[in-house]
Amino acid sequence: MKDNKENNFIDNSKIIEIDVKNEVEKDFLEYAMSVIVSRALPDLRDGLKPVHRRIIYAMNDLKITAESQYKKSARIVGEVIGKYHPHGDTSVYEAMVRMAQDFSYRYPLVDGHGNFGSIDGDGAAAMRYTEARLSKISSMLLKDIDMETVPFTDNYDATEIEPKYLTGYFPNLLVNGATGIAVGMATNIPPHNLREVNNAIIAFINDENIEINDLLKYIKGPDFPTGATMTSGPKTENAYLTGHGSITVRATIKTEKVSDEKERIVITEIPYQTNKVKILERIAELYRNKVIEGLTDIRDESNYKGIRVVLEMNRNANIPLVIKKLYKFTNLQVNFSINMLALDEGIPKILNLKEIIKFYVRHQIEMIIKKSQFEEKKLKARAHILEALNKALNNIDKIIAIFKNSKTTEIAQESLLKEFGFDKKQSKAILEMRLQRLVGLERSKIEEESASIQNRLKELSKILSSKEEQNKTLIERLKFVSDKFGDDRKTQIILESQIEIDDEELIADSQMMITLSKNNYVRRLALDDFKSQKRGGKGVIINSSAEDHIVIAKTGRMKDEILFFTEKGKVYKTKAYNIQQFTRTSRGLPIINFIDIEKNERVTAIVPIKTQKTKFEFLFLITKNGIGKRIKTSDFGRVNRYGKIAVNLDDGDELVAVVPITGNDNIIIGTKLGKIVKVGQENFRVLSRKSRGVKSISLSDGDFVIGACSDYKNDFLLTVSERGIMKKTLISEYSKIGRGSKGVAGMRINDKTGLFSTMFPVRNTDELIMISSIGKIIKIGLSDINVQSRNTSGVKGFSLDENEYITANCIVWNKEPKDGIKESLIEEEVLDDEKVKTMKIDTNILDLEDEEDI
Known part of the structure; x- marks a missing residue:
């Protein structure tokens, strides 16, 4: 009995008293920050959330690029969750599907092959059926990633490394936008036109004191992949000035003449992130409830070329009134909330347009400097070798004599150091030099390469020492991206006053x-x-x-x-x-x-x-x-x-x-x-x-x-x-x-x-x-x-x-x-x-x- 009592004895000295309130707050804050940083919010530098970044990096690591063949989506998802993203395969596949949808992304980052869903809300086919590869523009997010431009960190089990962010050679955060719900905060950044954003960035580079209203002369507003029409005015300007606000987006609706006395209504574009089928169901409901009168038929004639929804009306229908009611009572007109929240060095911040551009320029200048430093280091190392090769070719007889008289490689390296001052890397290069280098043509190639390297080193030196050259390099890159991947604006713009609908207008x-x-x-x-x-x-x-x-x-x-x-x-x-x-x-x-x-x-x-x-x-x-x-x-x-x-x-x-x-x-x-x-x-x-x-x-x-x-x-x-x-x-x-x-x-x-x-x-x-x-x-x-x-x-x-x-x-x-x-x-x-x-x-x-x- 005594032993049992001793075994059941609790040592009170080992009990630590804590405040439950403080402990819950601390744990919840840790959880919240984990969700914010590791899941829900995009990074300012590449505009990607962790799951999207890991998908793109894994596909690049597997060589599933725009130039390669398509690979099964299941293969890609398995690579991502096995190496970098220890979560369910569904979340990874859904993220990849969204990056492949041209109605979700203004410039899709994944090139999908197969059924990747539709604007009607249809889901994608199972990952075992679909195939994918990176899109061409994704290469600009990964370019020069192997040139010590971005830091790498261990993956979840420390068996692999992954980049903390990508080089992001185009402004993906503004161009493709981002949506995400974290703990206690959410982000909703609309997509924009690539050319407009790049032109605004160039304007900022040329004048860092430029006002946001002047930037809006370049960026007219969001440019949605589904087109439609958006408002422009004080509300839009305020959203870009403060980082949060809203704009009104409405469908593109036109009328077609059927006869002298009859017209039909045709919907050709719908607002971003709206479901076409649900819109049609809502229109039918309004007709049943007699909110919309004169409707005789609804036909969805949409195909791969685009959206075309036809509303047949009788000859007595009040077409302008019906259109106003469609805008008022359906998702053919919606308010798009803007909340430009992103991570800056792991800290969530609401930023206005100028701040986002400023941080992006800062990141790109950093990429230019790191790339230049890496390239300079590589070129200097190569120039160092070429100098030794050129010197060895000029003294080839002595070099051969040293090789003949040396019993081991180490002795030969020491002899080269004493005779010509070659270090270990130069000596190794000379020892590995092939006899074909003795040909005159090969000798001239070495001289040309040396001259080319020296010219490039001078250019890199200018870039590294001059802010003006760094800006010039960035502007050239932005212009290249605009020329190669840019396109015309899809979303038309009208004044806010033109889109407001007074309740009395809806009354026949x-x-x-x-x-x-x-x-x-x-x-x-x-x-x-x-x-x-x-x-x-x-x-x-x-x-x-x-x-x-x-x-x-x-x-x-x-x-x-x-x-x-x-x-x-x-x-x-x-x-x-x-x-x-x-x-x-x-x-x-x-x-x-x-x-x-x-x-x-x-x-x-x-x-x-x-x-x-x-x-x-x-x-x-x-x-x-x-x-x-x-x-x-x-x-x-x-x-x-x-x-x-x-x-x-x-x-x-x-x-x-x-x-x-x-x-x-x-x-x-x-x-x-x-x-x-x-x-x-x-x-x-x-x-x-x-x-x-x-x-x-x-x-x-x-x-x-x-x-x-x-x-x-x-x-x-x-x-x-x-x-x-x-x-x-x-x-x-x-x-x-x-x-x-x-x-x-x-x-x-x-x-x-x-x-x-x-x-x-x-x-x-x-x-x-x-x-x-x-x-x-x-x-x-x-x-x-x-x-x-x-x-x-x-x-x-x-x-x-x-x-x-x-x-x-x-x-x-x-x-x-x-x-x-x-x-x-x-x-x-x-x-x-x-x-x-x-x-x-x-x-x-x-x-x-x-x-x-x-």
Whole structure:
């Protein structure tokens, strides 16, 4: 028992107490630095990470150069992991594959033979199937590596040696770039054009005080192997000034004409490091979600010559808008982050463009000096031997005599030292000299070689002693590399301002309709949801809540600014696209979600205003009691969220209609009992927002104003009653009179028609939308309605139930006629069984200058 206790005894004197926190920090820091230095970050001098450097060095060591035959990739990978890189074969092979991909490297360092992957994200074939060799430009990374230019170190098991870095006779770090994620840091250096980089380096050599902005005159920006287009501007300049930033890269997209009315979209280049297949999948997803409209087919016609993706569009597609959406919602436009982090003597540093060039020049000057020193040492050693050979040939008889009288090589060397002063190396060379050297021609070769060596030694002496000669040598080398391996820029450059996409640009300026219910629920609807019907139809359901019927409907365009006027004379504003779109049976959302209207306020007029045009310089406002005023549209250019006063109202009065006018048109005012007044707007002087206005129409007892419109570029006035009776009359039938008059009958009102509902100035190409109290809607083409006189009742437009009535109307303005034929009047039965007089009226359709004039 005693022995067991002694065996289990722990010697506390051998226990070392440590701080766990400090130990973890120390171990993690060691791990982090190992990853940073030995794996993830490139070296400033050759622009290579350890795995890439080892692959290139191993291939060169195996003589698998650009001039040799291809060798199996598995052979190369085995050499690398067996001698230099004690990691998995997958990581080595993937690194080699990437160096062989012309869509990954601007100037590939490996010449691959076989399947080395694709831009679609396909992986390379297994290493047992593919073959590789070094590319021609890789020779410039290894050139003169055997001339004591770079230091060597032991490999992982000290059985081999490997270079710490390569000579790097071209600026690989900038030319091919680098990506890597270390511990706590990452690098992302974009590739550049070889000629541009070399020209910038030459400019730096000629003037070391050159500014980065001047260097950017040579280096226009990254030059990606996949081409595409990149931005240039303050952001790009800042990235090169600070070493980190971002640029925008977008695909090259063009259009091809298929026919006179149809075009297709063709993608020929995509951004660097994006996957073509995933881009196509994303485009298809956008089409399914109706973000992109008009797409009929997607074809990938890419081949070995390059990328070609064809998007077939229908003839009604908005091609510029589709292209903008492709850039906005897919990887056809990406932000490329720049973080120029690299190792300088094993220390990670973020460097700007000038610093990278400076360090590269420093490294190359060091290479030039070391190479020159090595060459000088070799030439001096050779000159030393040639001097002895030449002297021996001049005294050949004595030399032969010494050889004859010497029993051993050592004795001969001593005799040569005493007689001629030859050292051991010279003596050995003389002893090994062949008899053919005695030939005259051979003797002259020695003399020529000696002279050549002396000339070269003088050149090397100049290089080693002169910074100017070192710079000259480097410039000549850079020019040689540019001439041999340089090519034209692939990535085109545009200004940053040209590539920015405003969210509003992505919205199709298509026609839409806004509806507002009695309980202030608002929504936006697509007009395509409603098909035209013959007049007298029963319509379709538009509102799921009959108790909350629609009281206002207004058509416009998606990019219009929508003014909401309330009965209290206030105005609120928002963009049409800000109002959420719903299906035709949805209720919508409370209007408070879009404008900050007060709880007790009620919207009585909705006016779309086009921001692109200033043709409608004025708005005409009229109240229920017939008080009207003209005001500048620009007064509502800025409306804050809490609204703005549009008109001051008398007690008991309320704002009922707002009409955009140009300044030259007439204003038509209608009342509930069917009275209509046409007044020239010159009768209304321009007033301020807070003014009251003037009397516009005299009202009979029990009558009040229900609406107004202008006759701008319209021939007809359409009147509609509460019971869905409609009538189209020539505007010219209404005489222009002064303000304040009682007006004339615009529609014969009776029990069958119901009270007057609304009126619109129209053309034959337009369509009328009527909405009933139980949530039904009908859209009717006005070319189907014949012209009648103003004192008739009209024709049935909407077939309503007994207790059903019209609550909202609006006009869809169409640019093109539905049938293109002239309208002629015929007799038509009216509700009061009167005959409409037959009139010969020329109703040629007016050609508008612009659809947006309406």
